[in-house]
Amino acid sequence: MSESLTLSLDAMGGDHAPDMVLKGIRIAHERHPRVRFLLHGNEASLAPVVNRHKTLKQVCEVRHADGVVSGDEKPSQAVRRGRDSSLWRAIQAVKEGEAAGVVSAGNTGAFMAMAKLVLRTLPGIERPAIAALMPTQRGDCVMLDLGANAECDADNLVQFAIMGEVFARTVLGLDNPTIGLLNIGTEDQKGTDTLRQASAVLRESSLPIRFEGFVEGDDIGKGTVDVVATDGFTGNVALKAIEGTSKLYTSFLRQAFGSSVMSKVGYLLARPALNKVRMRADPRRYNGAMFLGLNGIAVKSHGGTDALGFANAVCVAVDLISNGFNDTIRGEFLKVQRASGLDAATLERAANG
Structure with missing residues (x-):
């Protein structure tokens, strides 16, 4: 900078x-x-x-x-x-x-x-969304909303998807990030009417985005897409389930390596590799959830974090500002409005198939 x-x-x-x-x-x-x-x-x-x-x-x-x-x-x-x-x-x-x-x-x-x-919110955005980075098998992905909006309509989901795509480009440095809507299956007929409407709008949009359709919960860890968009209720449940599973397997490893003398010796031999895993999945590394869609940069640090985690949240804010995130968001939604990708007629057409 x-x-x-x-x-x-x-x-x-x-x-x-x-x-x-x-x-x-x-x-x-x-x-x-x-x-x-x-x-x-x-x-x-x-x-x-x-x-x-x-x-x-x-x-x-x-x-x-x-x-x-x-x-x-x-x-x-x-x-x-x-x-x-x-x-x-x-x-x-x-x-x-x-x-x-x-x-x-x-x-x-x-x-x-x-x-x-x-x-206030940026022009063209009804509700801000909480977004955060998630570790995957292919690197990092951005997931939103993680709890700000328990109930969402198709407009909201489309807005979340576009904001997440801009974030992946400006902060993660991805040239053409892929987008998926979190659902209970990947088939087009799966999910609620709201999800199917949002999917139809994203497919018909004239924006240069790579919408891959629906993704399931296990696709988050696989890194199937770079941006996972969902409502705040589902996103928060998914996030807490991922965090809980991580803690569960950490406790399993701790118990296993402490179960016998040979296990403790095995831990000493495996410690360098385990340290790499711990660093890769360290929640402090991913601390700093973004409130996307506001007319200003706002970053939420985890309440229980330490100094290193808070420093990472500060760095997230610096990255968003340095990369002109909100200016890019404004430009993207101007394109959306010009293309009428989010108007009532489009949603009605999508709902009626």
Whole structure:
């Protein structure tokens, strides 16, 4: 990154804030030394630490905020009562042009609700979606929505697919990424009316995209497509199932290698290979879920992450900004509107076969 930019951080969001945030900034600074940070939170907690560290003092500005949005607070309550919170202030700095993007490890629902209210959505997008990178046998893929929209219509799914395709091109560097809609089967007649309508629209679209049709749950790990689009309910269930399975097999390996003396010796011999596997599947490496479709860059870090994970979330925000992600999204949806790919007539035609 040749030009400097400023990020706005909710310094009080997350299970281990603010220490995790401050340590994460130091890691992120090593990767992106030209990035500056606005830290929103309790000045009495933040300022002494920032002033003690030369690196933090050089790149950080502390902005006091009295309130903190708790992890169990309902989004509606947070929006009504959280105008003086570190989360609201961090988002507001993006709207006012003081920062190019915002990162928080705080309450996901509150973050999304506030960001949508303050930043609004991009033209042509009805709902923002939560997107994240997933490890696969072929590399990484992007999956969305992961929980922002439990119920979606065909328009929403098509928008998610296009946003995911732009993300794969601008951030993953793929020239012509493939797209799939998550379904209970790959056949055209499978799934709900909404899925079939969205599939028909994507197939008929004049956009230069590679829509591969429906994919199933096991296609995520296979890396069958580069972009997996789905509604937030299904996406969140799939994500949690993948995370749970990963933890299950990790516990199986730990038990197996500790079951006997020979197993422990085998672990010592296999440790270099196991370390490679652990690094490849390290959730901190994939930390940083993007709120795609907002009129501003917003990245959600996992609430329980450590400094390394938060630094990776910061780097995701830097990548989105540096690659002009939102500008590309605007251009793609202008093409969609010109092609009338999402109008009511197209959906009606798709629904009627």
